[in-house]
Amino acid sequence: MTDYKKNEINIFNKACLCRAFEKKVYKAVKNKEITIPVYLSAGQEYIASTIATYLDFKKQNEKQIFIQHRGHSTYLAFGGKLELLIYELLGSTKGCANGMGGSASIQGKDINLFGHDGLMGSQGPIATGACFGNKIFTLCFAGDAAAEEDYFLASIGWAVTKSLPIWFIVEDNNLSILTEKKFRRNWEMNNVAKGFGMQSFNVDDDPKALWETLERASLNQPALFNINTKRLFWHAGAGIDNEKEFDRHAIYIDKYKNSKKQELADQMIEEIWEKCSKNL
Amino acid sequence: MQQKSLRQTIKEIVYDHLKTNNGIAMGQCLSAVGWVGGTLPELYEEDGMIELSMADVAGGGFAVGSALAGKRPIYIIRYQGFNWFNAPIIINYAAKSKEIWGIPCPIFVRSIAMEGGIGPVAGSSHHSIYYRMPGIKIFSPMTPNEYSTVYKEFMAKEEVFYISEHRKSFDNQENFENIINEKADFTIFAISITRFSAIKAHEALSKLGYVINLIHLWRLKPLILNEEELTSLKNSKYGGLVLDDDYVDGIAKAIAYELMCNTKNNVSVLGLKNKTAGFDKKVDNLPPSSEEIKKEILRIINLNKG
Numbered sequence A: 001m002t003d004y005k006k007n008e009i010n011i012f013n014k015a016c017l018c019r020a021f022e023k024k025v026y027k028a029v030k031n032k033e034i035t036i037p038v039y040l041s042a043g044q045e046y047i048a049s050t051i052a053t054y055l056d057f058k059k060q061n062e063k064q065i066f067i068q069h070r071g072h073s074t075y076l077a078f079g080g081k082l083e084l085l086i087y088e089l090l091g092s093t094k095g096c097a098n099g100m101g102g103s104a105s106i107q108g109k110d111i112n113l114f115g116h117d118g119l120m121g122s123q124g125p126i127a128t129g130a131c132f133g134n135k136i137f138t139l140c141f142a143g144d145a146a147a148e149e150d151y152f153l154a155s156i157g158w159a160v161t162k163s164l165p166i167w168f169i170v171e172d173n174n175l176s177i178l179t180e181k182k183f184r185r186n187w188e189m190n191n192v193a194k195g196f197g198m199q200s201f202n203v204d205d206d207p208k209a210l211w212e213t214l215e216r217a218s219l220n221q222p223a224l225f226n227i228n229t230k231r232l233f234w235h236a237g238a239g240i241d242n243e244k245e246f247d248r249h250a251i252y253i254d255k256y257k258n259s260k261k262q263e264l265a266d267q268m269i270e271e272i273w274e275k276c277s278k279n280l
Numbered sequence B: 001m002q003q004k005s006l007r008q009t010i011k012e013i014v015y016d017h018l019k020t021n022n023g024i025a026m027g028q029c030l031s032a033v034g035w036v037g038g039t040l041p042e043l044y045e046e047d048g049m050i051e052l053s054m055a056d057v058a059g060g061g062f063a064v065g066s067a068l069a070g071k072r073p074i075y076i077i078r079y080q081g082f083n084w085f086n087a088p089i090i091i092n093y094a095a096k097s098k099e100i101w102g103i104p105c106p107i108f109v110r111s112i113a114m115e116g117g118i119g120p121v122a123g124s125s126h127h128s129i130y131y132r133m134p135g136i137k138i139f140s141p142m143t144p145n146e147y148s149t150v151y152k153e154f155m156a157k158e159e160v161f162y163i164s165e166h167r168k169s170f171d172n173q174e175n176f177e178n179i180i181n182e183k184a185d186f187t188i189f190a191i192s193i194t195r196f197s198a199i200k201a202h203e204a205l206s207k208l209g210y211v212i213n214l215i216h217l218w219r220l221k222p223l224i225l226n227e228e229e230l231t232s233l234k235n236s237k238y239g240g241l242v243l244d245d246d247y248v249d250g251i252a253k254a255i256a257y258e259l260m261c262n263t264k265n266n267v268s269v270l271g272l273k274n275k276t277a278g279f280d281k282k283v284d285n286l287p288p289s290s291e292e293i294k295k296e297i298l299r300i301i302n303l304n305k306g
Ligand SMILES: Cc1ncc(C[n+]2csc(CCOP(=O)(O)OP(=O)(O)O)c2C)c(N)n1
Pocket: A069, A070, A118, A119, A120, A121, A142, A143, A144, A145, A146, A147, A173, A175, A176, A177, A235
């Protein structure tokens, strides 16, 4: 059995947790329990779920993570505390970012996950500077648009120059709000990274393909992964742009339907949510 | 024993920061062109003196990341005008990190002004860019003692410090005292390099028989003024004047407003003129000279005598 095969179920479990959470947030926005803007990551959960599972499997325990605005799945897949995230979205000072971070600026102190300031792409230079400062293996998440920021590109350049152990993870959902990539640029991130001399990959968020790509990269060297994915919900808030959007999770739900993992995750989220909302 | 110059003081502070305090210094073209006016020791990457690429916006972010990693970076911006590109991530992340996430992100921003002669973007101080934002402390030390004090404060705290330096002060060895009279005609509050011209203007006005107070302002944000300094303005017959070497629509006017609220006395401002600087002397935009300061004060006094 390949390493991937051994781990597919772990990836799926994480994806179920992320999906259950985003579905619940969707409902909570609709019924006005949540009143702040939320950036839902449903559809994109296989990126963080696969990478987190891979790094666990490789025993890469020492790491620091720089998140993007659309980060609930990143937070949860890497083991962020569920209750703290619920409190945060409900605006409680008990939240993971003291109730100030909302959805876009969450952090996970116990998992070394640093918050985002809401200015697209700033995490590129910040993650690179942190990695330069302590040489700890670093993950920097960004969207396909945030990665276009000039300072983000400059940080790829500096990470290569200093041979830092940092991976840039571009969650390429092809959209900047609703503007598609083809209207914004005629180049691809992985080619830009290659131009800087960085190892880089262009891959779909299919967990097997992604896992095998991760295996080709070194944990001690900078690399960029442009990962093609689909966003199921609106850019911000609870809504659907395209009812027919491809949903990778549906394939795995079907594959593991006997496990009832999604139902169990849904139920668990409902219970913990209710407890938290009564305890603000 | 002769006092050390400000230049030597800064150089020794940077040396200790790297060699004993496990810190780093980062910036562009540090080792070239005279080690930033002779304020840096001749150290290299292995010592913690980090040459950055020309990417100014990202450079500010690299400093922020290093600060999160505990390196307490001294981030060197060789001309204050470059802050238009260097400030964004420092202001929007480092200065907010403790408040939002409870994670300290201490950076010592050494931002250096020139006195004109360098065209439209780089001349004079630009500390007002940072001033309007929360979470940042701003100082403009012009003396060895002030500089050592502010560095010690930085090492004891977990905040972002913006140090507005001026190249023309690097040779200075003196430490300045305020000049306060019990009953004065006028009070000058001088910031950064204008403090040197203010001393001369004070002399000139004294010779003309005016009684003038001179307050040296270098703790700009938070603005710290003691009772004696405020009383000196309260008791000044014709009010006061804030001098700055940045454009006046910023720190100068904000401080003048604070002073007026606190003393109910009139305070005016004098700083860079409201125009773009050119390279040639004829079209440059320089901080107020001692002669201009003297003239302005006489104009205000005469108007009020009116
Ligand atoms: C510096 C900056 N510019 C613009 C914005 C407005 N903005 C917020 S999210 C967003 C789109 C981001 O797209 P992408 O990085 O691809 O992430 P996605 O939302 O698709 O997950 C934009 C333009 C911002 N927050 N910060």
